[in-house]
Amino acid sequence: MKSRNIHIISKTTRIISFLLIYSLQFNNNCNAADFDFTPNLQKAYSEVFKLRVQAGRELLTKENPKNPFRIYVEDFADMAELINSENEKQYEKLLSKEDERLEAIEDLDEKSPYNRFLRAEIKLHWALIKIRFGHEVKAGYNVIQAYKLLEENQKLFPSFLPSLKSLGCLHVLIGSVPDKQRWIPKLLGLRGNIQLGMNELRSAAKDKVWGTEARFCTTFIQAYVLKYDAKQNTEMLQFVDSQSDNMNINMVATAISLKDNRTEQAIELLKKTPKDANYLYFPIFELYKAETQLFKGNYPQAVSSYQTYLRNFKGQTFLKDTHYKLFLCHWLLGDEKKTKLYLSKINEGGNTIAESDKAAQKFYENFQKTKTLPSKALVKLRLLFDGGYFEEAQQELSTLSEKSFTNTKDQAEFNYRAGRIFQKLNQLDKAISYFERSVAITGSQEWSFAPNSALQLGYIQQQKGQKNKAKAHFEQAIAYKNHEYKTSIDNKARAALTEMGY
Structure with missing residues (x-):
């Protein structure tokens, strides 16, 4: 039973871990005596969040070492550096700090909403760190404990926006777990709901302190868990321009641009990346x-x-x-x-x-x-598509056909690539026929082309208002096993089903 529980925790951690790094900011309306979020500490946090880590650390030296906000920002700075460097020796050196910092905050005023919130955030920091260093089971326990602290905090302080913002992220991620795996977070006491989480983030976005962070999280979730379209891309670029000295935001925007086939946009963002020596080198x-x-x-x-x-x-x-x-x-x-x-x-x-x-x-x-x-022709086709050069990809495609390839895997990939190209060029009927052919050719093989094709068919039919067909294809995408993109495809399919009310 113990080994099964470990497997459950590890699997759950894999599903929700990739967004924990973005649950990192808190409100400055602190009234309890133990919790003094001074203007200097707010500045220190801001510097670390922008990845000017050394500047943030220098500001911390002016503060009382026992101040819980100083403890939190120090933990945040350690996380940024450890995740960036993956320095094993430094990780072992700092590992004991997690418990020390948690105990220091736990002993402070329990009537303050910051008591549970800051402890939860430190647990989330260390969950992400442990995942990066290959300790998924230990990270899973961190996630569970953090989630329960945040839920308790929300019940005690329902208008406290920091808890609402952090729970919003977790609710979306847990809510995107596919149906057949939903028993896992339920067994662990984790409750997820995509719509609830997005509503929580939207509420937090209206707050003068939390608005920037909530918008940051919403953009990331939209790109990596839900759907990302031209309107959201425009909003992201406006967000980057409004935070031109924030390397963290620029880094995520560049990653999203590359993921969303926007190479030229990524090139422009790289030109805007803050480059002076005050920033941590990534x-x-x-x-x-x-x-x-x-x-x-x-x-x-x-x-x-x-x-x-x-x-x-x-x-x-x-x-x-x-x-x-x-x-x-x-x-x-x-x-x-x-x-x-x-x-x-x-x-x-x-x-x-x-x-x-x-x-x-x-x-x-x-x-x-x-x-x-693999076929060089297919590799070049994929690279053109991934870069967002769809017309050039179509020109290459016009010189090829399924008969250009002798093995089944290449034929399945050809049809998937063709479907994606025509989908991006808004020639949806052509895209559908190629995706369906890729699914048929793949059969029971553990290739990613069929689940990817099923996912895109679901999106197209959702766009056309064909709800039942879309549902069937999203469920088909989830049903495929053992391919290398299962987590991301399952999450997106589950999120789409939830959006449609299933």
């Missing part, structure tokens, strides 16, 4: 630069940025994906020696916490089984 920006060059077909420039990431990042995240991308670049450049080198490196290091790393590892393992590389 190697992830090197990956963003590399991605923009890869999508544009500038492979030597992409190689340079990927290698810069490898030189400057000492952790394990995105290593497999980076080596996979370096393999792609050299393969497309025709450098056989480096192609073999980077193909082998996919299996030599890094972890598989991120879906892109998981996909890279699966690519390597499939190659070892089949000794067959």
Whole structure:
């Protein structure tokens, strides 16, 4: 039974972990004597949130070490640095700080809503840190404890916006868990509801203190859990412009742009990224630069940025994906020696916490089984699409057909890629026929093309008002097992079903 519980906690943690980093701000209307959120501490928090971590730490030295807000901001700063560096020795050194800080706050005024809220936030910080360092079960316990503290706080102080904002994020994430897995959070006492969570975030967005953070969280959730459209993209760009000195917001906006096939937009955002020495250096920006060059077909420039990431990042995240991308670049450049080198490196290091790393590892393992590389034509088609160059992708597509490929997997991928291209060009009837063909060809194979196609069919039919057909396809997307994008596809399908009232 114990091993089953551990499995449940680990699985739940995977489902909701990726958004915890954004539950990080709190109200400044503090009345209890123990909780003094001074203007200087507010400034320190703001600096850390913008990723000017050292400036924030310097401001903290002027405050009483026992002030719970100083304790909280120190914890926030530690989290930002640990997640960025993935420094194992520093992690071991700081691990005891979690309990020390929680005990220091717990002993303070229990009548203050900040007592439970700050403890919950510290637990969420350390949940994310533990996930990054591969301790998912321990992180799962943190999430459960934090959730229960926040729920209790909301019952005791229903108008306290910080709890409302943090619970909003968790309610959306837990509410996006697919039907067949909903017993897991229920068993653990976690309650989720997408509409409730979004309403909570919208309420928090009206607050003069919490408005920016709530909007930040809403944008992230919309892009990574729900649906993201042109209107929301415009609002995100306006948000970035209004916070031009905030590297954190710029970083997330760049990631969303790349995810949403907006390479040219990502390039412009990278130009606006704050670059002076006051900001913490984030190697992830090197990956963003590399991605923009890869999508544009500038492979030597992409190689340079990927290698810069490898030189400057000492952790394990995105290593497999980076080596996979370096393999792609050299393969497309025709450098056989480096192609073999980077193909082998996919299996030599890094972890598989991120879906892109998981996909890279699966690519390597499939190659070892089949000794067959994918079609270069399909790879180029995918890169053009991923970059948002849809008309160029359509031109490449016009030179191909299903008969251009001899194996079933390539045929399934061709139809999926064609469907996505025509979907983006708003030629929906063509897109539907290609998606349906991809599903038919895939059959019971553990490829991601069929669940992805089913998800997109659901979106198209939802757009057309064909509610029953959309429901069937979202459920079909969830039913596929063991593909590398299962978590994200299931979350999106579940969210769409909830939006339609199922």
